[in-house]
Amino acid sequence: MIRKTFARAIVATALTASASAFVLAQSTPAVLTIHADQPVSKVSPTLYGLMTEEINFSYDGGLYAEMVRNRTFGNDWSGMQHWLLVEDGDSEAAISSDKQTGPSEALPASLRIDVKQADAQNQAGVLNEGYWGMPLRPNTSYKGSFYAKAGSADLGAVTVSLVNNFSGEVVATARIPAIATEWKQYGFTLKTGMIEASAANHLAITVGHAGTLWLNLVSLFPPTYHDRANGNRIDLMEKLAAMHPAFLRFPGGNYLEGDHIPERYQWKKTIGPLVDRPTHPSPWRYHSSDGLGLLEFLEWCEDLKMQPVLAVYAGYSMAQEHVDPGPNLDPYVQDALDELEYVTGTVDTKWGAIRAQNGHSEPFKLTYVEIGNEDNFDKSGSYEGRYAQFYKAIKAKYPDLQLIATMPVKDTRPDVVDDHFYVRATKFFQDATHYDKTDRSGPKIFVGEWATREGAPTPNFGAALGDAAWMTGMERNSDIVVMAAYAPLLVNVNPGGMQWETDLIGYDAMRSYGSPSYYAQVMFSKYLGDETLGSKLDGAGPKLFYSITRDSAKKRLYLKLVNASSTPQPMEIDFAGARLAQMGKLISLTAHSTQATNTLEQPTQIVPIETALDGIGNHLHYTIPGYAIQVIQIDEQ
Numbered sequence: 001m002i003r004k005t006f007a008r009a010i011v012a013t014a015l016t017a018s019a020s021a022f023v024l025a026q027s028t029p030a031v032l033t034i035h036a037d038q039p040v041s042k043v044s045p046t047l048y049g050l051m052t053e054e055i056n057f058s059y060d061g062g063l064y065a066e067m068v069r070n071r072t073f074g075n076d077w078s079g080m081q082h083w084l085l086v087e088d089g090d091s092e093a094a095i096s097s098d099k100q101t102g103p104s105e106a107l108p109a110s111l112r113i114d115v116k117q118a119d120a121q122n123q124a125g126v127l128n129e130g131y132w133g134m135p136l137r138p139n140t141s142y143k144g145s146f147y148a149k150a151g152s153a154d155l156g157a158v159t160v161s162l163v164n165n166f167s168g169e170v171v172a173t174a175r176i177p178a179i180a181t182e183w184k185q186y187g188f189t190l191k192t193g194m195i196e197a198s199a200a201n202h203l204a205i206t207v208g209h210a211g212t213l214w215l216n217l218v219s220l221f222p223p224t225y226h227d228r229a230n231g232n233r234i235d236l237m238e239k240l241a242a243m244h245p246a247f248l249r250f251p252g253g254n255y256l257e258g259d260h261i262p263e264r265y266q267w268k269k270t271i272g273p274l275v276d277r278p279t280h281p282s283p284w285r286y287h288s289s290d291g292l293g294l295l296e297f298l299e300w301c302e303d304l305k306m307q308p309v310l311a312v313y314a315g316y317s318m319a320q321e322h323v324d325p326g327p328n329l330d331p332y333v334q335d336a337l338d339e340l341e342y343v344t345g346t347v348d349t350k351w352g353a354i355r356a357q358n359g360h361s362e363p364f365k366l367t368y369v370e371i372g373n374e375d376n377f378d379k380s381g382s383y384e385g386r387y388a389q390f391y392k393a394i395k396a397k398y399p400d401l402q403l404i405a406t407m408p409v410k411d412t413r414p415d416v417v418d419d420h421f422y423v424r425a426t427k428f429f430q431d432a433t434h435y436d437k438t439d440r441s442g443p444k445i446f447v448g449e450w451a452t453r454e455g456a457p458t459p460n461f462g463a464a465l466g467d468a469a470w471m472t473g474m475e476r477n478s479d480i481v482v483m484a485a486y487a488p489l490l491v492n493v494n495p496g497g498m499q500w501e502t503d504l505i506g507y508d509a510m511r512s513y514g515s516p517s518y519y520a521q522v523m524f525s526k527y528l529g530d531e532t533l534g535s536k537l538d539g540a541g542p543k544l545f546y547s548i549t550r551d552s553a554k555k556r557l558y559l560k561l562v563n564a565s566s567t568p569q570p571m572e573i574d575f576a577g578a579r580l581a582q583m584g585k586l587i588s589l590t591a592h593s594t595q596a597t598n599t600l601e602q603p604t605q606i607v608p609i610e611t612a613l614d615g616i617g618n619h620l621h622y623t624i625p626g627y628a629i630q631v632i633q634i635d636e637q
C-alpha cells in the first residue's frame, strides 16, 4: 500500500505542471505486456554516436578552443575581419594585408602593421575581437603564440595583452623582448588574476616604437579537455561525454564535399604543424582554420572512447560537380587509401610514419568508412560507378572494413547504407515503425543524420518528443540499424553563428547548454541494454511509444516510455518470465508545453529528474504524464 502511494506520488508530482492534463487523463489503461525471458534481437552497442562537421561555428568558435578569430589573415574573402587597429594616445599606425610575405608555403601572406609613431605609454598595433568575445576566467593561464617578423631590430618589444572591453583594464599581459627580421614563432602565457568571468574581452598586440611588424597564425588557448595542446573546450567535451557516444562520424556532411571540388575536405592539408595548414573555405559560408584537422578528430575519438566513422571524399561536390568513375577518379581513391593508412597504418607504412611524426604513433582502430555524403543529390547518377571503384580498391587492401554507401546502389552490395531524416515531430510519430519491416538480409542501416527540426537555434520539447519516439523505433530495430547520429550537433547561438536551425547543443564563448533533445539522447544512450525483449502494447493512444531492452550482464531491464500527447496515459505493465525487484529507478524528462525549451539564460529548464520508483515487482500500475520521456530501470532478482 505504502509502495503504491509512493509510486502515485511521483506521478502526481510530475503532473502538477498541468492540472488540466490530469483531468483529461485517459480513463482506460493501456496494457503493456513484457516477456523478460524472451529476447527478440540484439541491440547494437554502437547505436548512439555523434555526427559533426564545420557548421554553425561547431569547431572554429565552438569545440576547438582557439580564442583568436581569423588567426591566419588568409588571402580569402574574409581578409582581415575581426582585426582592428589600436592607436593609444598620439600613436599612429596603419594595417594592411601583405600577400608578399608569410611564415610558410601554406601561409604565404600576413598582416602588416606600419607604426609611424609610438612610445612605451602610447602603443600602437592590432586587436582581435575573438569569436564573439574572448572568454576569460579568474586565475587562469592562457597559452599563446604568433609568427612574426620585424622590419628592423629597432622595433623593440611586442606587448600582448588581454583587455576588458568595457573597463579597458588590462587583465593579463606578456612581453616579447625583441622580434627578429626573419619569420619566427614566439610563445607567451597570459595569466588572469581575480577577475570576473566574462567574454567581453579582446586580445591586443602592440609595440612602443615606430617600425614595421608582420604577423601570422596568432593563437591563444584556454585550458583544454585532457590538457591537449591545440585541444577542445572543456564544457562542450563534457556534454558530449555525457551522451556516451559510441562513434564519431566526421568530417561531414556537406563539409566533406565542399561546394566545388577544390573546396572539398582535403585531409592532407589538415595535418602536421598549424603553420603548414593552408585553411580552406567551407560550404557553410565561413572559412575553416583546419586547426581541428584529421588527427585532432581522431584524438577527439580517443578522448571520448568513441570509434571513428570516417567519411572519405568520393568525387562529388555540391555545385553538381563530379569526377567520372575510371582513371579520373583514381587519384581520389588513392587519396582515400592514403587516409586509411594514416588512420590505421603502423609506423612502418608511409602514412603511419607521418602520423607518428605528427605525434601519434599508435594506429587508430577503424571499422566503418563512409564513401561520400548524400550522393543522391548528384544528378549525374555517377555514384553507382564511383562507389564501386572506391569499394573495390578499399576492400582489396582492407577486407575487414565495413563500407557505407550514402544511397542505395545496385551493382555493388554495400555493407551499410546511410539514411538521413530531417522532419517535424508529427512525421517521426507516424514513422516510428519505419524499420520494423526492413529486410534483415539487406545491408545494415546507418541513420547518419536525423533530427526533429522544431525550434531554433536548439530543439524545443516538442522536438524532443519526436526524437524520442523515433529513437524507440531505431532501438527496437537496432539489429539492422547499427548506428544513428543526431545532426547537427553544435551551434554557436550568437547572431550570425547559426547556418542550420535545430541543433542539439547551444553555446556562446563562455557558456553552453543542452537542449531537451540533448537530454533525451543522454537518457536513451545511457540506458541502452544489449537485447530487445518480446512485448505487446494494447489500448494506448496513438502518441505513446516505448522500447524495452535488457542488459544481460547486469540482469537489468530498461523500459523507455514516450508520451507525446498532452494527456497522461494510465498503464498496466506486466512483466512475465522473470522475478523483478520491487524497487526501481525512474528517469523523467517532462515539460508543460511542446514549446518549452532550454536556453543559455535558462539552461536547465528541462533536465532529466531521477527518482526511486517503488512497488514494481511483476506488475506496475503506472501513469505516464502528458509530454513525457521516461526510462524505468528495474533489476531482476
Ligand code: AHR
Pocket: 053, 055, 252, 253, 254, 255, 373, 374, 449, 487, 488, 500
Ligand atoms: O546536417 C546539415 C547538413 O544536412 C549536412 O551537412 C548534410 O549532409 C545534410 O544535408
